[in-house]
Amino acid sequence: MPDKCVRFKLLETADFNVFTGTAADGIFQLVVTKENADWPYRLRDFIQYESALSKDIILDVDEEDLELARRVYENHNYMDKFLRPYEQKVLVHTTTKENYAAIMQDGYLKSWNLLKSLGVEKEEKPIGYLLGDPPDYSD
Numbered sequence: 001m002p003d004k005c006v007r008f009k010l011l012e013t014a015d016f017n018v019f020t021g022t023a024a025d026g027i028f029q030l031v032v033t034k035e036n037a038d039w040p041y042r043l044r045d046f047i048q049y050e051s052a053l054s055k056d057i058i059l060d061v062d063e064e065d066l067e068l069a070r071r072v073y074e075n076h077n078y079m080d081k082f083l084r085p086y087e088q089k090v091l092v093h094t095t096t097k098e099n100y101a102a103i104m105q106d107g108y109l110k111s112w113n114l115l116k117s118l119g120v121e122k123e124e125k126p127i128g129y130l131l132g133d134p135p136d137y138s139d
Contacts, residue, residue, distance in 0.1 A: 006134065008032070008046045009060040010039065018042075022132030027058065038086040040069035045078040052078075053136055112138040 007029035019031040030046055032039050043061065050057050059066065076084075083089065093109060102120075103109060112128070115121035126138045 004054075005056040005058065006030075006046075006050050007058040007060060008043055010034065010043065010062075010065055020131065020133065028132055028134050034065075038084070040072035041076065041084060041086070043069045044073040044076065048078040114139075 005027050007023065007027050009029055009031040011031060011033045013035055014031070014033045016031075017033055017036050021029065023029050030042070032042050036042065043066070047057060047059075061069075093103075095103065110118075110120075112121060112126040126133075128137050
């Protein structure tokens, strides 16, 4: 069950803003606090993305918060092709000098799974594996 099941947990406040990882019960979870102004988008994006992968989703969210997220999200989609008001115009991607050159030559970032299939990635497992990410997060 843990491979097909994910959890979204919304907290009022915590010592962090966002946390991902595998919980003690073996289920991958995204934990977000309401201190993030974008929590409604994170919640609805999570639901849409994981639903598209036919995952069973556990929502640890009050019904009122779920309804608020629906209203705020409106006609958005997790595949939106534009920046949202809270998103930065510049994304910093940390990599090696060699990988930077390859990214610039290709003109885009490739997923870990694609790089592995092309024989470019030499590591056995992506960093997300160590963080408890589901395998599809490396796509």
